[in-house]
Amino acid sequence: MIEYRTLRVALLGAGSVGSQVARFLLEDGDELAKRAGAKLELVGIAVRDPEAPRDTDLPKHLFTTDADALILGADVVIELMGGIEPARTLITQALDRGADVITANKALIAHHGPELFELAERVGAQLLYEAAVAGAIPIIRPLRDSLAGDRVNRVLGIVNGTTNFILDRMHTLGESPEEALRIATELGYAEADPTADVEGFDAQQKAAILASIAFHTTVSVDEVQREGITGITSQHIRDAARSGYTIKLLSVCERAVTESGEAAISARVHPTLVPNDHPLAAVHGGNNAVFIEADAAGDLMFYGAGAGGVETASAVLGDLVTAVRRHVLGGRGLSASMHLQLPMLDSDRVLTRYLISVEVNDQSGVLAELAGIFSARGVSLATLEQSIPVQTALDAPAADAAEQPEAEGSVAPRATLIIGTHLATEGALKAVVEDLRQSAAVRAVTGVLRIERGA
Ligand code: HSE
Numbered sequence: 001m002i003e004y005r006t007l008r009v010a011l012l013g014a015g016s017v018g019s020q021v022a023r024f025l026l027e028d029g030d031e032l033a034k035r036a037g038a039k040l041e042l043v044g045i046a047v048r049d050p051e052a053p054r055d056t057d058l059p060k061h062l063f064t065t066d067a068d069a070l071i072l073g074a075d076v077v078i079e080l081m082g083g084i085e086p087a088r089t090l091i092t093q094a095l096d097r098g099a100d101v102i103t104a105n106k107a108l109i110a111h112h113g114p115e116l117f118e119l120a121e122r123v124g125a126q127l128l129y130e131a132a133v134a135g136a137i138p139i140i141r142p143l144r145d146s147l148a149g150d151r152v153n154r155v156l157g158i159v160n161g162t163t164n165f166i167l168d169r170m171h172t173l174g175e176s177p178e179e180a181l182r183i184a185t186e187l188g189y190a191e192a193d194p195t196a197d198v199e200g201f202d203a204q205q206k207a208a209i210l211a212s213i214a215f216h217t218t219v220s221v222d223e224v225q226r227e228g229i230t231g232i233t234s235q236h237i238r239d240a241a242r243s244g245y246t247i248k249l250l251s252v253c254e255r256a257v258t259e260s261g262e263a264a265i266s267a268r269v270h271p272t273l274v275p276n277d278h279p280l281a282a283v284h285g286g287n288n289a290v291f292i293e294a295d296a297a298g299d300l301m302f303y304g305a306g307a308g309g310v311e312t313a314s315a316v317l318g319d320l321v322t323a324v325r326r327h328v329l330g331g332r333g334l335s336a337s338m339h340l341q342l343p344m345l346d347s348d349r350v351l352t353r354y355l356i357s358v359e360v361n362d363q364s365g366v367l368a369e370l371a372g373i374f375s376a377r378g379v380s381l382a383t384l385e386q387s388i389p390v391q392t393a394l395d396a397p398a399a400d401a402a403e404q405p406e407a408e409g410s411v412a413p414r415a416t417l418i419i420g421t422h423l424a425t426e427g428a429l430k431a432v433v434e435d436l437r438q439s440a441a442v443r444a445v446t447g448v449l450r451i452e453r454g455a
Contacts, residue, residue, distance in 0.1 A: 008041050011044070038324050045063050077099050095116065126334075140213060153293045158248055159202075161306040198228050236357075236449065243418060243420070247273060250270065264343045271449060288303070289304075348426050352429065357417070359415075381422070433448050
């Protein structure tokens with residue numbers, strides 16, 4: 001019979017993920033030992049309040065409020081408390097003592113990853129964080145290890161389940177944004193304060209992490225452009241559907257080329273029109289998916305649960321087995337390599353496509369004027385669709401279209417134009433939108449959305 005050595009595991013936090021990790025460790029310890037090559041002893045669980053109600057029944061004697069004492073002598077520390085402090089200090093102390101650390105803390109990795117990885121590298125320990133991005137979906141290890149011999153060109157992620165849930169309900173059930181958010185909150189997808197999700201902060205942190213690994217470059221959260229879904233109306237959803245698109249909040253990380261021909265990268269989060277035949281358009285409900293375009297591997301998609309206690313615990317336990325195997329085999333832990341340090345492309349130089357909806361006066365010469373605006377900025381038109389409302393003359397502009405004051409005495413009938421562009425720089429496209437807003441022919445610019453540009 002194999003004699004396994006025993007490794008001491010300290011757990012920080014017993015929320016929805018932590019309590020499931022503890023349960024697996026206690027119930028499936030023998031099986032995990034066989035997979036990892038060492039016995040795992042859960043030496044304690046640090047929590048703020050040992051009496052707080054929990055998802056699972058865990059032995060009371062494991063609880064402690066003294067996280068500092070708990071991590072002393074631990075071989076592996078699993079941090080599932082969330083937030084920056086005290087998680088950052090505790091992880092630093094644990095790594096300093098040579099313990100491996102596993103965390104699901106995306107904010108900490110996104111904001112303080114470089115200093116923590118540097119410390120881990122220095123002491124030869126491992127810092128693993130599969131659960132920090134897209135919950136149960138294996139995405140960190142595939143990017144860092146499985147694709148280590150390939151060149152990743154783009155990463156497109158639906159990495160926020162709450163916003164996917166809301167947008168999906170708006171598309172499939174015709175719900176208003178307010179109604180969809182209310183249901184997301186009722187079902188526990190959205191927090192009482194949904195700002196981090198709906199304004200894109202959560203997806204921004206995840207994009208910084210994905211871009212860093214994909215491009216071997218430290219990408220800070222501030223370098224990721226961010227736009228949430230709060231500007232998306234039911235009309236945008238209808239216009240998107242009519243043009244064959246589904247709106248998704250995408251984290252887009254891509255390689256680019258500077259004007260002087262140098263390699264660069266960009267990372268951004270924004271609502272995006274995804275063609276209905278793209279695999280990302282079929283990601284429904286609160287699910288996540290990450291689509292990767294790589295030189296040799298081609299297109300890959302990773303799909304599944306992006307949150308949830310038991311689902312996220314799966315990713316944490318996978319990291320635990322990886323960490324324990326290294327302990328058993330010996331040798332240093334290695335972080336993802338950050339050797340390229342590619343520059344970020346200036347946001348105005350990012351190439352993208354827009355779908356712009358404008359309400360115009362339905363008069364001769366209007367189309368020519370609009371075409372002139374696009375052409376003056378060097379933006380080429382790809383598609384154009386016009387619809388004329390049944391009641392035309394004297395119609396007031398739509399309620400969400402009241403950007404430009406009605407010209408006094410204006411009696412012109414109105415029409416809606418939906419204009420799709422070819423690839424152009426973000427700077428040129430923004431200038432076009434500004435020119436459209438200033439144009440006397442345009443009553444209102446009612447929608448400006450980026451189109452997923454394809455490989
Ligand atoms: N709030 C996140 C989401 C889950 O809605 O996907 C945690 O990252």
